[in-house]
Amino acid sequence: MLKEERLEYILHELNLHNKVLSADLSNKMGVSDDTVRRDLQELSIDNRLIKVHGGALSKSFHTAFDREMVYEIENKNIIAKKAAALVQSGMYILTSGGTSMIEFAKALDPNLNATFFTCSLNAAIEFSHHPSIEVVMIGDKVSKDSMLTTGANAVQSIESIQADLCILGINSLDTQFGLSENDWEVVQIKKAMIKASKKVICIGISEKLNSQQKIKVADLKDIDILITELDPNDPLLDPYKKHEILIY
Amino acid sequence: MLKEERLEYILHELNLHNKVLSADLSNKMGVSDDTVRRDLQELSIDNRLIKVHGGALSKSFHTAFDREMVYEIENKNIIAKKAAALVQSGMYILTSGGTSMIEFAKALDPNLNATFFTCSLNAAIEFSHHPSIEVVMIGDKVSKDSMLTTGANAVQSIESIQADLCILGINSLDTQFGLSENDWEVVQIKKAMIKASKKVICIGISEKLNSQQKIKVADLKDIDILITELDPNDPLLDPYKKHEILIY
DNA sequence: TTCGCTTTTGCGGTTTTATGCATATATTGT
DNA sequence: ACAATATATGCATAAAACCGCAAAAGCGAA
Numbered sequence: 001m002l003k004e005e006r007l008e009y010i011l012h013e014l015n016l017h018n019k020v021l022s023a024d025l026s027n028k029m030g031v032s033d034d035t036v037r038r039d040l041q042e043l044s045i046d047n048r049l050i051k052v053h054g055g056a057l058s059k060s061f062h063t064a065f066d067r068e069m070v071y072e073i074e075n076k077n078i079i080a081k082k083a084a085a086l087v088q089s090g091m092y093i094l095t096s097g098g099t100s101m102i103e104f105a106k107a108l109d110p111n112l113n114a115t116f117f118t119c120s121l122n123a124a125i126e127f128s129h130h131p132s133i134e135v136v137m138i139g140d141k142v143s144k145d146s147m148l149t150t151g152a153n154a155v156q157s158i159e160s161i162q163a164d165l166c167i168l169g170i171n172s173l174d175t176q177f178g179l180s181e182n183d184w185e186v187v188q189i190k191k192a193m194i195k196a197s198k199k200v201i202c203i204g205i206s207e208k209l210n211s212q213q214k215i216k217v218a219d220l221k222d223i224d225i226l227i228t229e230l231d232p233n234d235p236l237l238d239p240y241k242k243h244e245i246l247i248y
Numbered sequence: 249m250l251k252e253e254r255l256e257y258i259l260h261e262l263n264l265h266n267k268v269l270s271a272d273l274s275n276k277m278g279v280s281d282d283t284v285r286r287d288l289q290e291l292s293i294d295n296r297l298i299k300v301h302g303g304a305l306s307k308s309f310h311t312a313f314d315r316e317m318v319y320e321i322e323n324k325n326i327i328a329k330k331a332a333a334l335v336q337s338g339m340y341i342l343t344s345g346g347t348s349m350i351e352f353a354k355a356l357d358p359n360l361n362a363t364f365f366t367c368s369l370n371a372a373i374e375f376s377h378h379p380s381i382e383v384v385m386i387g388d389k390v391s392k393d394s395m396l397t398t399g400a401n402a403v404q405s406i407e408s409i410q411a412d413l414c415i416l417g418i419n420s421l422d423t424q425f426g427l428s429e430n431d432w433e434v435v436q437i438k439k440a441m442i443k444a445s446k447k448v449i450c451i452g453i454s455e456k457l458n459s460q461q462k463i464k465v466a467d468l469k470d471i472d473i474l475i476t477e478l479d480p481n482d483p484l485l486d487p488y489k490k491h492e493i494l495i496y
Numbered sequence: 497t498t499c500g501c502t503t504t505t506g507c508g509g510t511t512t513t514a515t516g517c518a519t520a521t522a523t524t525g526t
Numbered sequence: 527a528c529a530a531t532a533t534a535t536g537c538a539t540a541a542a543a544c545c546g547c548a549a550a551a552g553c554g555a556a
Contacts, residue, residue: 003514004300005267022532032516037533053523053532121373121385128369128392131266131308137369137397139387139405144376149385157387251504270542280506285543301513301542 001029006039014049014058015106018073021055075205075229076100080107082227082248083167083203089113091164094193096186097123097148098169100203105130117161119149119189143185150185158192166197170204172211175239178220180213190217201225206236220245249277254287262297262306269303294462295430308392323453323477324348328355330475330496331415331451337361339412342441344434345371345396346417348451353378365409367397367437391433398433406440414445418452420459421474423487427465438465449473454484468493 001009006029013020022040026033044051049059080103087093089112095101097120105126115134116127121142127135140154168190172180179202181187194200200218206228220243230237232247241247249257254277261268270288274281292299297307328351335341337360343349345368353374363382364375369390375383388402416438420428427450429435442448448466454476468491478485480495489495 002267002269002300002302002305004298004305008305033532034517034534035515038515121369121376124390125369125373125395128390128395131306135390135392137385137387137390139385139397139402142372142376142383142385144383147373147376149387154387281542282507282544283505286505 001031003039006031006035007043010039010043010056011048014056016077018058019055023054025055072099072205073103076103077107078229079203079205079227080104083201084108086201086225086248087112087114087165091115092161093117094158094161094163094166094197095123096120096168096190096193097146098204100169100205101167102126104167104203108133117158117163119154119158121147121149143183146183146186148186148189150183150189155188155192158189158196161196163193163197165199165201166193167201167203168193168217170202170208172213173202173204173209173226173240174212175210175220175243177212177216179217179223181215181217182213184215187215187217194218194222199224201227203227206230206234209236249279251287254279254283255291258287258291258304259296262304266306266308267303271303273303321347321351324351325355326477327451327453327475328352331449332356334449334473334496335360335362335413339363340409341365342406342409342411342414342445343371344368344416344438344441345394346452348417348453349415350374352415352451356381365406365411367402367406369395369397391431394431394434396434396437398431398437403436403440406437406444409444411441411445413447413449414441415449415451416441416465418450418456420461421450421452421457421488422460423458423468423491425460425464426467427471428461429463429465430461432463435463435465442466442470447472449475451475454478454482457484 009029010020010025022033022036026036029036040049040051040056043049044056047059050057076099079100083104084107087108091114093114093116095116095118097118101120101123105123108130110131113132115136117136117138118124118127119138124135124137127133138149138154138157140149140151143150170179174180181190200223202223202225209228220240223245225246225248226237226240227248228237237247257277258268258273270281270284274284277284288297288299288304291297292304298305324347327348331352332355335356339362341362341364343364343366345366349368349371353371356378358379361380363384365384365386366372366375367386372383372385375381386397386402386405388397388399391398418427422428429438448471450471450473457476468488471493473494473496474485474488475496476485485495
């Protein structure tokens with residue numbers, strides 16, 4: 001393993017888990033812990049991570065998120081892994097944005113060969129870090145709140161796609177009102193995405209369940225799969241099973 | 249084995265495995281490691297791969313060459329301020345990407361009211377942080393090296409715009425060959441942008457001057473304004489003044 | 497072909513880099 | 527406070543990169 005490769009690997013691990021242990025790294029990479037320590041030191045000097053006794057922490061983890069958010073991130077990671085398992089090579093996939101989607105992008109199998117369409121600037125960037133998937137950014141006016149492209153042009157672009165999968169971040173989900181949002185423009189986009197896909201997967205932390213917002217995106221019957229951090233047998237999810245939604 | 253053959257072979261191997269070892273290459277190709285090193289060096293200069301101690305890594309894997317960029321950030325800031333001064337409210341502006349453009353976005357007057365069109369994911373995000381400007385992302389397939397959307401769709405979108413200004417990051421600029429790039433797709437985008445704008449501004453650090461790359465984007469006569477970190481009276485810029493380019 | 501010219505290549509010697517090991521020191525948890 | 531780990535430091539070594547030079551190969555024109 002080349003030195004630069006190791007540095008990349010370490011940063012990658014950090015992105016995924018927000019922390020690394022020196023001992024783990026030296027095992028996995030097959031080098032002495034001296035070398036690992038020197039690698040970490042170098043990355044630390046370059047401000048790419050935070051070195052601590054026994055390993056290192058992700059920079060963003062330390063600066064942007066507090067403990068509470070970490071808990072969320074762990075959950076989003078669980079969701080991301082479940083969702084990533086449903087993606088197969090050759091698929092065409094429409095996705096929205098949100099932090100769950102970012103984690104999802106990180107969790108994708110490095111050998112996956114698929115095409116992702118998205119309106120989210122951040123998601124597009126994260127997908128682009130993957131070595132082999134294709135990424136198509138759907139263009140239009142950028143909505144500053146959500147960092148999504150929205151508008152007639154985007155909707156039209158989506159309509160011209162026949163996707164296998166549509167993966168949507170949940171803003172609010174409710175057994176009565178279904179999937180809902182507060183931003184009219186974003187709703188139009190999500191509606192178009194659902195219409196253009198054979199299967200619809202909703203991902204989001206359980207906190208978002210059983211809440212409503214002002215504008216309806218879709219009925220429950222339009223949703224095929226629901227992914228949360230909860231165990232599929234969790235009673236909280238029972239109401240959704242009744243609506244023929246698969247729970248992962 | 250001929251030289252060009254070797255270069256092809258190296259890039260091919262890199263595509264397959266994302267890394268190559270100098271020792272492996274000299275064995276497989278039956279040449280000395282000096283030759284391999286020189287081959288790698290050449291490809292590295294042409295930005296086709298990342299040379300590291302012991303071999304080379306694929307470009308797509310290693311996006312973090314921003315380490316060096318940090319040194320240039322002060323110069324880019326100077327450039328950004330000069331460029332920002334040329335933008336007026338009400339303008340429609342096409343922009344490419346690059347770190348200079350990111351700095352430019354940060355340097356914009358907070359009271360500015362203008363509309364920015366861009367193919368760069370990063371630039372779009374940075375522009376979106378501005379309180380009042382409108383941002384339109386031009387959609388298409390995302391080119392992973394440059395994080396730009398490229399393709400026929402993007403070109404077509406650009407063609408449907410009549411912009412006041414086009415601000416392009418310089419990759420290579422030369423009095424003979426004009427503005428040039430190494431990526432065919434990106435060249436198409438930039439050409440379209442130039443065509444769609446009344447005025448063309450090129451921004452970039454002086455390091456990029458007097459160098460050429462493989463594909464021509466535009467002649468000097470297509471460029472109206474050139475902005476570098478240098479003083480406009482710097483002798484290095486004299487050759488460009490002769491071509492009726494305004495220097496800032 | 498043969499003569500000059502440029503480009504490419506290989507080689508010897510030197511310098512730099514990467515890595516592991518031994519030893520001394522520091523940090524941590526109980 | 528003490529044992530267990532982790533870190534820092536200096537050193538040795540092997541591999542890789544660099545440099546200059548000369549031989550070899552490629553190329554165009556007489």
